[in-house]
Amino acid sequence: MTFKKFLRDHLFHIAFFFGGMIVLDIVLWLDPSMRFAKATLLYLDLLLALFFCAFLVGLYVYHLKWYRTIQTRLDAKEDSLNWPLTGATSAEKQFIQHYVNQLLAYHQQSIDRLISAQQDQKNFIDGWVHESKVPLAATQLLIESIEDQIPEDKFNQLTDELIQIEHYVEQVLYYSRLDSFSKDYLVQEYDLKPLVNQIIRQNRNYFIQKHIQFKLLGADQTVLTDAKWLAFILNQIISNALKYTPDGAQITVQIERDEQGVWLNVIDTGIGIPAEDLPRIFDKGFTGQNGRYSNQRSTGLGLYLARALSEKLGHELTVSSQQGSGSTFKLLFPFLSYYNTDDDDGLFGKNHPADK
Incomplete structure (x- = not known):
């Protein structure tokens, strides 16, 4: 976060401070028991403004490490999903840190469940494909054994359909292995x-x-x-x-x-x-x-x-x-x-x- 954006976020506090300072000047100026020269009031206002500016700069420096931690995570994109958020130095930041880390934990749990489900599906498909090859091979042997008993065109048609089935089974197998190539x-x-x-x-x-x-x-x-x-x-x-x-x-x-x-x-x-x-x-x-x-x-x-x-x-x-x-x-x-x-x-x- 830049200092300009930091000031924009604290615009209400800045307006409240200077508004309070103006009210204080008016009260001091109108109070008959106090006689302040204009130069004295201006000097007091300048001194308060300098202290307030120093406070804002110090507050920004205090939060800067936290902002840089967040920016590093933004730059890392999806890699930051594996990093717990650390560096909180105030109750507000600790609350945010706890919330973000809880979300990361829920995300990791969801990923683990998804990976487990995908692995179960892959194991099922692999088993199904290998078990399907046994009856396909048996069917091929059966067709070859009756080759002389059926017309040639029927034999070729049966062979083609069987090859087509084997082709689709192979597609399923290779599709399931694509992610574990x-x-x-x-x-x-x-x-x-x-x-x-x-x-x-x-x-x-x-x-x-x-x-x-x-x-x-x-x-x-x-x-x-x-x-x-x-x-x-x-x-x-x-x-x-x-x-x-x-x-x-x-x-x-x-x-x-x-x-x-x-x-x-x-x-x-x-x-x-x-x-x-x-x-x-x-x-x-x-x-x-x-x-x-x-x-x-x-x-x-x-x-x-x-x-x-x-x-x-x-x-x-x-x-x-x-x-x-x-x-x-x-x-x-x-x-x-x-x-x-x-x-x-x-x-x-x-x-x-x-x-x-």
Whole structure:
């Protein structure tokens, strides 16, 4: 608090003091038993005013440490919620201090209850997902055992629906682990092409049934990432491309390298994304016009999770699209020099395998 604001807060006291001083001057001047010269009264007024000003300055200095404590908490923002308020030197300040600390205690209790509830929910979801995988695996084996007893189109339809269920179960699992990402990742060097081919094999039925051609272009590159989380991200992107790409079209994965880092581009020749939907395509729960008006089922979680997990891994996921001409999802694995221009060696250093 500035001294100007302090004076403004004590404006009533200042007005009361000078008003009382004027009344005293009038009484002394009109009292016939006392004869004061004007100069004497003015000298007395000046002396009282100086004492009062000194009192105000001393009072401000006395409260200044308290004001600075409050300002420090304001500057710290949400971090100050973990600090008890201290430094009260008067009954009024102690009352305020007790009230603030009580609020902080109630806030911490609410946070603890919320964290406990979220952990219980996460544990339930994790357990539900793992228990769901058992009947899903059993169903897959059962379908394979009767493959020769049912028409091929029915078999493919059952397999596709089962894969779709597994896909949604995986989304639930990764969504529940989003907040605890730091506890479940291991960054290592991986070649991109084997990871891409793994995702293509998982979705081969869709490629075959829709007669969609697949091309993998560019030289293989080695990047720092977590294989499990990256596989989930790529699966979301390629599944999305398959969903909105018509039969007989083409999906291309292109690997490139420039001064920023390694790029993995997923290019489809599908229906594209309307321009008004592009800014919100990675928002949680957003399905857009394609999700609302097409025959494809959409939860609005896949691309949201892909972007969120990419950011946690230090990657960058962007999209460009033209309605009716397809979409291009670009995943950048940046070098350290992309963030820090003083580091000429980049994230991998000069001797990284990708440089050879």
